[in-house]
Amino acid sequence: MAATGQDGDDVDHYEVLRLPSGAEGAALTVEQIEKAYRTQSRLRHPDKRPDDPNATADFQTLAGSYKLLRDESLRRQFDARLRGRREAAARAAATGVRRRKAVSDLEERERAFAAGGGPYVDPDELARREDKRKAADIDRELKELKARKNSRISGSASTSAHGDKKGGTRENGVKTDKGNYLKVSWEGGADYYTAAKLEDIFKQFGKVEDIVIRTKKSRNRGSAIVVMASKEEAKTALKNHSVYNVFPVPLMVTPVEESGGSPAFATPPSEPPSTINIDGTGFVDMEASVFRKLQELQKRKQCG
Incomplete structure (x- = not known):
């Protein structure tokens, strides 16, 4: 200096x-x-x-x-x-x-x-607002999921008891036009096949739109509805009976009634619709997404 x-x-x-x-x-x-x-x-x-x-x-x-x-x-x-x-x-x-x-x-x-x-706005306040918004979104999605599942259960039970929505009933056996619907049943344990297992089996014949599992009080027999994307894909699945016999628990695959008679899933009088539990692959992704979001929100709260 x-x-x-x-x-x-x-x-x-x-x-x-x-x-x-x-x-x-x-x-x-x-x-x-x-x-x-x-x-x-x-x-x-x-x-x-x-x-x-x-x-x-x-x-x-x-x-x-x-x-x-x-x-x-x-x-x-x-x-x-x-x-x-x-x-x-x-x-x-x-x-x-x-x-x-x-x-x-x-x-x-x-x-x-x-x-x-x-x-x-303070960054911490912005983070709190974002967490609140995500929690509200998850709550809304949970309510939508519950509503959709309740609607599916109600609709399936109604179809089983009263026939196809096109006008068929259990008594008159009116012909249905849902040619892409397949009835799948099996013996030896109602819980053996899940919606995911069935989807893996039937997707080799085309796109699977939905699967509805029906489990009655009896645990010795299971059944489901498999909805293919088109009638042609459903017909292909029906033609390949040999595929279903290679499993430890063979599958019986038939079309949903198209020629009169009792509907494929008519509920016997001894088993009211309320005893039936329904699950579909259409709900799997949504349930997983909601669960994942709940986990992420919980982690953010713990870190905060």
Whole structure:
């Protein structure tokens, strides 16, 4: 640091003698200060710098700093002033950091307002709002899932008890035109085949639109409705009886009644529709999606 005056507040006399400053400088002995002065005086004497117009003034500053640091009383006063200057500089720097942060926060609020057309919102508040929105979405999806499943159960029970929606009844056996519907049944355990297992079997014949599993009180026999995407795909599935006999529990596949008689899923009088449980592949993806969202929301709450 260049000296601008012997007693100026911006002069660091340790630096003038090329010595460490601050706490390290205050710990120097008089002998170390004298040694530094002798070294610098040889290097910076005006006779050594005849072409430097500032050589004389620099040498006078060197001598003045040496004189002050040799005096223990003056040196203690200077050390105190130096500490005060450095503490003030540190406080000013901290204030500058706080001021810059305040300005930055203000600019961020202004940008958020300009971009979103509204006031600045704290990021934590935004996260809480997002969690609340997701929870509301999940609640709505759960209600929709329940409503759809209740509707499917009600509709299937009605069809079983009263015949096809096209006008058929259990008594008159009116012909149905749903040629893409297949009746699937099996012996030896009603729970052996799930909707997923049946879908894997029948998708080799074409696209499977839906599967409805019906489980009665009797656990020795299971049955289901498989809905193929088209009548042609249903016919292909009917032609491949050999495929269904290779399983440990063979499947019996027939078309849903198309030639009169009792409907394929007429509910016997001894078994009211309320005893039937129905599950379809159409619900599997939705249930998995809702469950996954519930898990993600719970994780966010735990992390928060």
